[in-house]
Amino acid sequence: MNIQEWPGGTFSGQTCYKTKQSNMNKTAKTTFEIHPLLRERWSPRAFSNRMVETDKLFRMLEAARWSPSSSNEQPWRFIIGLKGDETYMKIYDTFVEFNQLWAKTAPVLMLSVGHRMSLKNQGKPNVSYVYDVGQAVAHLTIQAMSDGLFVHQMGGFDKEAAARFFDVPAEFEVLTAIAVGYIGDPEVLHPNLKKMEYAERERRPLDTMMFRTKFGTPASFEL
Numbered sequence: 436m437n438i439q440e441w442p443g444g445t446f447s448g449q450t451c452y453k454t455k456q457s458n459m460n461k462t463a464k465t466t467f468e469i470h471p472l473l474r475e476r477w478s479p480r481a482f483s484n485r486m487v488e489t490d491k492l493f494r495m496l497e498a499a500r501w502s503p504s505s506s507n508e509q510p511w512r513f514i515i516g517l518k519g520d521e522t523y524m525k526i527y528d529t530f531v532e533f534n535q536l537w538a539k540t541a542p543v544l545m546l547s548v549g550h551r552m553s554l555k556n557q558g559k560p561n562v563s564y565v566y567d568v569g570q571a572v573a574h575l576t577i578q579a580m581s582d583g584l585f586v587h588q589m590g591g592f593d594k595e596a597a598a599r600f601f602d603v604p605a606e607f608e609v610l611t612a613i614a615v616g617y618i619g620d621p622e623v624l625h626p627n628l629k630k631m632e633y634a635e636r637e638r639r640p641l642d643t644m645m646f647r648t649k650f651g652t653p654a655s656f657e658l
């Protein structure tokens with residue numbers, strides 16, 4: 436498996452990498468052209484055992500830090516486990532069996548945590564915290580991609596156990612788990628997972644999510 440430069444060259448002065456997997460077709464089949472980082476992003480289950488460099492991890496978190504949020508509340512927090520450390524094992528232990536099957540290949544496991552309460556309006560809930568944490572993770576994901584890394588988010592884990600393991604205060608909610616690493620060899624996966632790893636990515640058509648006059652009525656644009 437080679438890592439090669441994007442055919443399009445560099446973005447913002449940084450070299451972006453694409454994994455070349457001749458027998459896999461994970462590239463989004465887009466109707467309209469989108470940025471290569473978005474087109475090539477997918478959620479792998481087979482990661483290489485190469486550790487993620489610390490500077491790349493910091494860059495991912497920096498990208499999350501600079502994402503927008505309602506009233507600039509920045510409700511995101513992250514707990515980071517590196518393979519071999521106790522945090523990693525604690526995070527892994529909370530996973531449902533299906534996720535444990537594959538996530539053990541990831542060199543980094545993280546938890547995203549959201550602050551339920553507003554810091555600006557003391558005592559009031561922040562109604563946007565889930566939305567904002569999701570957006571921060573999206574930013575982190577694309578930053579990771581630009582450094583040759585892949586991200587796989589998970590909801591299949593015991594969030595209460597995770598909160599207990601890490602003494603997360605009641606004002607905060609553990610939201611997702613996030614596996615990060617370089618692409619690995621799909622052949623090492625459980626047979627059921629292997630099939631998913633090789634499968635093409637699918638999406639519903641654009642006109643089922645894009646409206647202009649009335650909700651549910653496909654938008655028509657003169658193209």
Ligand SMILES: Cc1cc2nc3c(=O)[nH]c(=O)nc-3n(C[C@H](O)[C@H](O)[C@H](O)COP(=O)(O)O)c2cc1C
Nearest residue numbers: 476477478479480534587588589590591592611636
């Ligand atoms: C909030 C969230 C929860 C997810 N939970 C899981 C999970 O528990 N296990 C898993 O294997 N994938 C999980 N995924 C990954 C999705 O299945 C995946 O993003 C989706 O199928 C689209 O595939 P793609 O990311 O490769 O385009 C989750 C993704 C998100 C955003």
